Amino acid sequence: EWLQFRMVTVRRRLQHRLDKVLERLHILEGLLVAFLNIDEVIHIIRTEDAPKPVLMERFGISDRQAEAILDLKLRNLAKLEEMKIRGEQDELNEEREYLETTLGSMAKMKKLVAKELQEDADKYGDDRRSPLVERDAASALDETDLVSADPVTVVLSEKGWVRSAKGHEVDVVGLSYKAGDKYKASAQGKSNQPVCFIDSTGRSYSLPAHTLPSARGQGEPLSGRVSPPSGASFMAAVMGKEKDAYLMSTDAGYGFVVRYADLLANKKAGKTVLSVPKGAKVLPPKPIASTDDDLIALVSNEGRLLVFPVKELPEMARGKGNKMMSIPGARVADRVEFVQDMQVLGPQDALTIHAGKRHLTLKASDLEHYYGERGRRGAKLPRGFQNVDQMAVERKGE
Template identity: 35%
Template sequence: MPDPDISSVIETPFDAALSERYLVYALSTITARSLPDVRDGLKPVHRRLLWAMRLLRLDPAGAYKKSARVVGDVIGKYHPHGDQSVYDAMVRLAQDFALRYPLVDGQGNFGNIDGDNAAAYRYTEARLTAIAMQLMTGLDEGTVDFRATYNGEEEEPEVFPGLFPNLLANGASGIAVGMATSIPPHNLTELIEAATHLIDNPKAEDSALMDFVSGPDFPTGGVLVDSRESIAHAYATGRGSFRLRARIDVEREKGGGWHLLVSEMPYGVQKAKLIEQIAQLIADKKLPILADVKDESDEKVRLILEPRARTVDPDLLLESLFRLTDLEIRFPLNLNVLDASRTPGVMSLKQALTAWLSFQIEVMLRRSQVRIGKIDDRVELLDGFLIAYLNLDRVIEIIRTEDEPKPIMMAEFSLTDRQAEAILNMRLRSLRKLEEMEIGRERNALAKEREELVKLVESPARQRTRIKRDLQTLKDKFGDDRRTRIDEVAPAREIDWSAMIEKEPITVILSQRGWIRAMKGHVPLEEVPELKWREGDGPFIHFHAQTTDRIALFASNGRVYTLGGDKLPGARGFGEPVRLFIDLDAEVDIVELLVIRPDLKLLLASSDGKGFVTSGDATLAETRKGKQLVNLRSGAKVAVVRPVMGGADSVAVIGENRKMLLFPLSELPELVRGQGVTLQRYRDGGLADAITLRMADGLSWTLGGESGRVRTETDLTPWRAARGAAGRMPPIGFPRANKFDLR
């Protein structure tokens, strides 16, 4: 076989070729798929959908046509992508709960707020709305450029010229490569008023626009609970988020009872999933003050939330629902759009409105200039007609007698080629006196129109006045009232979540291999070792607690994790590995497990002799990953976690070298996180144990054997020294394990 021809093969590093090709894909995703254009607020798929429907003459006053017909035209002529993705985009344009001002008028099942999908495109029909027609106004007047479609057989507009602020009125969302966009919908009346103010005051600050645009206006209503300052900052930077709540009213019943009525949903929240979420809370007893949820919705949303008892505080139930369910959401603002040069960037509210107004003035100028050109063409023909009427007999004679009348007419009457051609194509019935008078009136009207257009093109002040007048007309035609109420609320109060849990006594048991279980009731602790254990396993830590308690687990790597007493597995079998509930590596040891009390103080010490005191609140960690509480040096680990004894005034420390030291507790700092200070100095080994005590009570320890006797050393003066000293040998009889409390 001859060697293959490799002359066309280009040698290039793999990483360079890969990055180059991925960059092309990324740019295509950003500019041709995911980000809307600031001028018309549309992505290419939406623009092509509306353009195809316009060519199909699906006007608001016309008949509906099958959605399949529209989708077929779009993917066949303009948008070479999947039919389902195109239909999904079309469905969203028709949903009045997704778009503030729908651009497609759908007939049939186009989905609902419950989250049900639309019917297949062979079952539904559609046509354009009046607002969509407004958005496309001027397409036939030379206002925007057209480009060839992907196969070069058709043309499509690069952008829609209509006077409608679609970007902000309907919003947009999308994810590209390395960037995303999220723009909430707004009220048209407010946008027009803000744009009008911006026309009169081009240097107005972003904060001044807040007098007109008070915040997003979602099609599903709801209540915006952010402060004015927070909203203004988001609009000024183009980035932020809005707290949106469902509209919930407390309805009183006869006999003193009450229930909550949800009448408006947060934007984008599916009602069926919300009901399922609330029902799950009730089933899991995570919200015991809520008894039931009922859906009485028809065309309007109506959810009934019934409290467990009439004595339940409505505000407490509302706050709990807002925290635990999607009755309150955060809608992000990321005003990332393509500008007139197709460059992506984040804009403020003012920049977006200014860019849109600049484009509308450009559209007005292009429309005027195109119209002036058409008037000039028409006037040229009318002037030729008038010459023909004034010399009608001679024109007829030339036409009857000459084989080539056109050049003779042009030479004799100084006509242009277009004028002469128009005269020769003129119908005989037009050769009447009345037609001559009509031509004169038409020419005068066109001359007057041209004069006004020239003034408009040459005068920025007239352009601003015209835009303001057109905006007012748009407002009168499509403007409506705000749906989303803005009601700034006070900062959320802290909720005692333990009140949401049924308080029951439990016995928490942790085995040496890290298996945890919670037995119902307070089982005598001396009976715990007699329970069944896995082979090779045994008791490690066990204590009495309540289901409402929060339990802290301290790991040797310095991290602390929080477990809820009500979340612990039952005592059937051997329990479950505690590592199923937290992200704790297998090689990390568990140092301590204890109940966190509000007034709890803890002594923390590491194996290298560092330590500090912390509070119970500082140990709380709300996530599976826990949080870093003790910063450890290389090779060190957490060795001691002990509650500070009530009334304690001293700290006793003993090292692996069997040297003991006592110093005042006041010499230890109280930290929420850190490495701490040196407790004891070692030449060899490290820290073995530490404890707090009252110096007046002395130091006690359990003697070995089965006697259970306790010995107390009351004179501790020989071991008292400054923090960080080396210490001395402990009292005679102190446990050889170097532990203050053998467990």
């Protein structure tokens, strides 16, 4: 609207100047007549009582032109010079042509306004005193924006019942479970975060943590909130920030790195994240602290241990992943050979191997013996520790 106002203002200014130029040209034509007929003009002025109408009739000039001639003092009339009058006429005709052309073209009017604005900015402009700050686009409030960020522990049972307990200091195994049911998995986070559940087919589902039933009871079936495929069971629960990294894998020895944001699913039926080879089982996702420095340790049911860097795996949103440990597909399908357990550890962490009632702790220096390239078979653990039940990470400093 200001620019429209500016266009009107400039147009009025140019039109006003054009009117003045045309009026002056008109007068100059009359003065030129007076110059060319100076003696006769002086005679008429001296002898006639009303010289104006006589001048108008004699020379065919207008009232305004005759008035301009009569307004001239005698000494000025004597000084009239044809070259001076014609020179002013040429200048004014050039200006008239510019004004008429500009007024007749919207493009030239805009160009003139822009030029004048730039000149004013260069002459009078200074640094802005009130800063301009870019803000995110306005959006409707999300339900979670109004939820307090309290620490919670989401607990999943073997039968797929879910509940949420306040705080992180929760004895998840010692909670009350229904007859024939027991603890399966848990995840710690905030009440305003979503929690992701992974099922045995590699699908991911997500629910707002604050909508889950309280741990004071025994919870409710997760299948009432989401729609997993027939026969699928829930394997794990995960809570984190959108950019948090996790290791997704199957016991066929395949895996990849995924970001928590890619695990979120806004549909009741969830979404496929992990492709599961024939006969293989889904392993619980493992959090990755550093994709550059962390290590992956895999142990097979035959007692082979392989350790390699996380950075050798690709980061993907979904898929089968890359081969982490070399296990023939047929042996996995027949459940003859598979990954017994998998852990992610830091470069200085220790790894404890549990085999029955015995356990063996391998320090960072001891683990170097089991280092290898991704996709290798791994090295055999010492006798007596090859029948591994599970592994545990002993964090340095804990």
